[in-house]
Amino acid sequence: MxxxxxLDLPHLARAGGSVQLPGSKSISNRVLLLAALSAGTTTIHDLLDSDDTRVMLDALHALGCTVTPRQVxxxxPVQITGIDGALPNNARAQLFLGNAGTAMRPLTAALAIxxxxxxxxxxxRMYERPIGDLVDALRQLGCQIDYLRDEGFPPLRIGQPDFRQLGSTGAAPIQVRGDVSSQFLTSLLMALPLLASTSPxxxxxxxxxELISKPYIHITLELLARFGIRVENHGWQRxxxxxxxxxxxxxxxxVEADASSASYFIALGxxxxxxxGQNGIKIEGVGLDSIQGDIRFVEAARAMGAEITGxxxxxxxxxxxxxxxxxxxxxxxxxDAAMTLAAMALYADxxxxLRNIASWRVKETDRIAAMAAEARKLGALVEEGAGFIRITPPAAPEDWRAASIHTYDDHRIAMCFSLAAFNPAGLPVRIQDPKCVAKTFPDYFEALFALVQPGAPAPVICIDGPTASGKGTVATLVAQRLGFALLDSGALYRIAGLAASRAGIALQADQADRIAALIATLHIVFAPDQRVLLNGEDISLAIRTEEAGMNASRVSAFPAVRQALLQWQRDFRRLPGLVADGRDMGTVIFPDAPLKVFLSASAECRAQRRFKQLIDKGLSANMHDLLADLQARDARDTQRSASPLQPAEDALHWDNNAERTVEQAVQQVLSWWQQRQPFAAEESAV
Ligand SMILES: Nc1ncnc2c1ncn2[C@@H]1O[C@H](COP(=O)(O)OP(=O)(O)O)[C@@H](O)[C@H]1O
Ligand SMILES: Nc1ccn([C@H]2C[C@H](O)[C@@H](COP(=O)(O)OP(=O)(O)O)O2)c(=O)n1
Structure with missing residues (x-):
């Protein structure tokens, strides 16, 4: 995430490949409970791993169901062996359900029966979420439920029900409000078969x-049918x-994937x-036979011109x-899915x-107003009313504008406007607060990047400079702030030096071809937790010693070694961008980079910093030797004939001397990056 x-999305041009969507949250927890109540073992595929499903799995385990494996x-798949409609006598448990409404409500109903x-x-927060209407409905039956704190809210205590009164009033329908939350009705629908099984x-x-959210009740009824329960639906009222x-x-x-999440990839296709070499987008996890209402987005997308099979x-x-x-x-x-049509409208003729969308106004944000404001920033003409939105795309490519999209803590606004990066003007799009997608799809942007190709190679920020000038520190922080990938090219030379010395190869010019051949056989992994693995071994510390730095400097002078590492480095270039640090990032590896920075600092200042850094890492160091080594390394790195250390002609210089802090350097690079973005002026006005 x-x-x-x-998050700056560069202009995007093409897409292809396949995407596996995560399982839907509401279907996951319904399936878990139904499997737990059933006779037999259910193998559940594509279960969502989320807070809600985790608490449900824990609760089912506590109630005596066999759950394997215990985590998603x-x-x-996860296998659940159910209780076949009954718990042992005197069953007892304390169930912690976090903030999962999809666990609290249906479990309350099932356990009360x-x-x-x-x-x-x-x-x-769970204790502020009402449950009174459900408890009232269950009490009508003879269920024993007490509020442990506030009337109408969890926490609850559930006891032994008394269904004797049902004998006389058995046929009297149970009343439940339909205009508050459809989850109450869903809970009753899933729990009452427990009673019906023994009832005459x-x-x-x-x-x-009025029953709200009928599509969710539809999902419940469809799933019940798959678990052998056929509920008669009398006009959504009985x-x-x-x-x-x-x-x-x-x-x-x-478990089907969320059909509204699929809408972004349908629109993408x-x-x-x-x-x-690709033909469109394959979306796995949800199909044309989906039980979710939002699958009808497919019809709307087809009407706009999408070719969809399934x-x-x-x-x-x-x-x-x-x-x-x-x-x-x-x-x-x-x-929900209709919002994606608004994004598609930007590419219509x-x-x-889009009508009858008044409910947009009372969602995460006023979605009609938000859609209108952000689409206008892109140059679209937008008209809005109480319950409609009307969008006319920019008339010509030159009428599009680069925009920094405000996302209103609304996952759908962020996902919709990511699609604006396909604009015909070749403009990037900035998505503010991209983590808002966490609500339904934490890895949305990762999934998007895996499918799309940028109009031009992904942007690179090069940070070159001599040893201990601060490249690595500054590059790491800049990459973090922009969500970019990081290439520590020095680490590759350090690994090459280490591997060659371990293989007993002398680090001299006449051995360069052997070292290059060795490099081709190495299996190197830069783990997300900053560890560096060489053929499975953690060498993070081994490559950070001064000796390893000196060996790296030696092998880096050999053209064959540099050639062997060239493509390796270029392959780091990916969406949404890359920050690369080293000696020749701007001159040789990424000469087309839109931003090149050259850091410098006096040898004494750099030796001081390296000294402190090594001591902090628990490695031994000596100031005098460090300074001498550093000067020797400077000399070799700048004087070698192959890609010597020198600023690119178009590099911007930053004197990173003792009086400058890390944060100042980082801010300077970010501000240079910002100046290169077309939405710079608009952004500062926001
Ligand atoms: N202004 C600064 N910029 C970058 N690093 C700084 C700065 N001031 C102090 N430092 C410290 O200096 C060290 C720089 O080392 P590093 O980033 O590994 O340099 P390089 O990658 O250029 O060899 C780090 O320990 C960092 O915390
Ligand atoms: N792009 C690069 C990166 C590093 N090198 C060489 C030259 C350096 O002395 C060694 C080690 O680089 P590294 O960036 O890890 O070294 P420092 O952290 O700056 O001390 O590798 C290079 O030639 N080209």
């Missing part, structure tokens, strides 16, 4: 008030669970030209009509109108 202040591992002695707890009569639930209903494991089940659990999208066709659509049936 990108946790940077902003990507690509590995199963009976036992349970305490349902969570984090403080069917059990009916009456919805009081639901009847037949007497003798019994949960039966389907054996194996796939419709907007982007196919990458060379099967169970997969979709394939390619660009069809281009430019896209402008549409006029009532979006009531796809409130006229004015697109």
């Amino acid at each position: 990108f946790t940077t202040e902003f 591992t990507p690509g590995q 199963l009976g036992g002695s349970f305490e349902m707890t969570g984090v403080p 009569q069917a059990i009916a639930i009456d919805v009081v008030g 639901f009847v669970i037949p007497a003798g209903s019994r949960y039966q494991s389907p054996g194996s089940i796939h 419709a907007i982007a030209a196919s990458a060379e 099967g169970p659990n997969w979709l394939h999208v390619a660009r069809g009509r281009w430019p896209l066709r402008a549409i006029d659509l009532d979006c009531n049936h796809i409130p 006229g004015t697109t109108t």
Whole structure:
């Protein structure tokens, strides 16, 4: 996940490949509970790994279900052996459910009917989330539920129910409010088959008030059917669970990915030209047979020109009509995914109108106002009303503007506007606060970058300079602030020197070809936690000694060695960008880099810094030797014939002397980067 202040997306041109979407949260927890209540063992594929599913798995384990493995591992199914509709007598447990509404509500309903002695707890925020309407409905049946703190809110204590009164009023429907949260109805629908299994009569639930979020109830009903429970739906106002209903494991089940998350990749396939050798985008995890309402986004995307095919659990999208066709659509049936149509509208051949979207105004932010404001920044013409938005794309490529998109802590705004990076003007797009995507899709940008190709090679910031000038420190921090990848090219020379000495090869010119051949066989990993692995061994410390630096300097003078490491270094270039530090980043490796910085500092200052750095790392050091070594290294690095250390002609110089702090250097580089961005002026006005 990108946790940077902003994320600069370079202009994007093409897309291709396949993306595996994470399992939907609401389907994951429904499937877990149904598997737990069923007879038999259920193998669950593509379960989402999230806080909500973790607390649910822990709770099911505490209730005596067999859960293997106990944690969700990507690509590995989870197996649950259910309780077959009953818990042992006197079952008791204290269940901590964090802030997971998708665990608290359905588990409360199921346990209240199963009976036992349970305490349902969570984090403080959970104690502010109402559950009174569900508790009232369960009490009508004879369930025993007490509030442990505030009336109407968790934590709760659940006891042994008394269903005797049902004998006389058995057929009386249970009343539940439908206009507050559809989760209450979902909870009852999933729990009441426990009662229906032994009841002589069917059990009916009456919805009081207009039922909101019908698509979610649809998901519940579909999943119940897969677990053997066929609920009659009487016009979304009455639901009847037949007497003798019994949960039966389907054996194996796939958790669908979130269909609204799929909409960004459907739009991507419709907007982007196919990458060379690829044909469109394959989306895995959700298919045309999806039980989610938002799958109908597919119809809308087709109407705009996308070519979409699909099967169970997969979709394939390619660009069809281009430019896209402008549409006029009532979006009531796809409130969330419809936002993605607004992003597609930027590439349409006229004015697109999205109607019946008043609910956008009361979501994470006023989504109509937010969409309008940000699309206008890009140069689109936007009209908005209480319940509609009308978008006309910029008339010509030169009418597009580079924008820094404000995201209002709304994941969907961020994901929608990432698609603006395909603009025909070749402009980058800045997404502010990119971590807001965490709500539904923490790795959205990583998934996007894996599929797209930039219009020009990804940007590189080169930071060159002599030893201990601060390159590594400054480059690491600049990369962190921008969310860019990092290339510590010196580490590659250090690894080459280390590997050659360990192999007993003398570090001299007549051995250069042997060293180059050795380099080709090395397996090097730069782990995300900063460790460097050589053929599986952690060599992070071994390559940081002064001796390793000197050996690196020796092998780096050999043209064959430099050649052997050339492509290796260029392969670090990736989206959204790269910060590369070394000696020849700006002159040889990335001569086209849009920003080149050259750091310098006096030999004494650098020796001081290196001394302190080594001591802090627990390595021994001697000031006098350090200064001598450093001067020797300077001499070799600057005087060698192959790519000597020298500033690129277009490098910007920063005197990184003793009176300058790390933060000053970092701010200077960031400000140079900012000056090169087309939205610099607009950004400062925000
Ligand atoms: N202004 C500064 N810029 C960069 N590093 C600084 C600065 N002031 C002190 N330092 C310290 O100096 C050391 C620089 O070492 P490093 O970044 O490894 O240099 P290089 O990669 O150029 O060899 C670090 O320990 C860093 O904390
Ligand atoms: N791009 C590069 C990076 C490093 N080298 C060589 C020259 C340096 O003395 C060694 C070690 O580089 P490194 O950047 O790790 O060294 P310092 O941290 O600056 O002391 O490798 C190079 O020739 N070209």
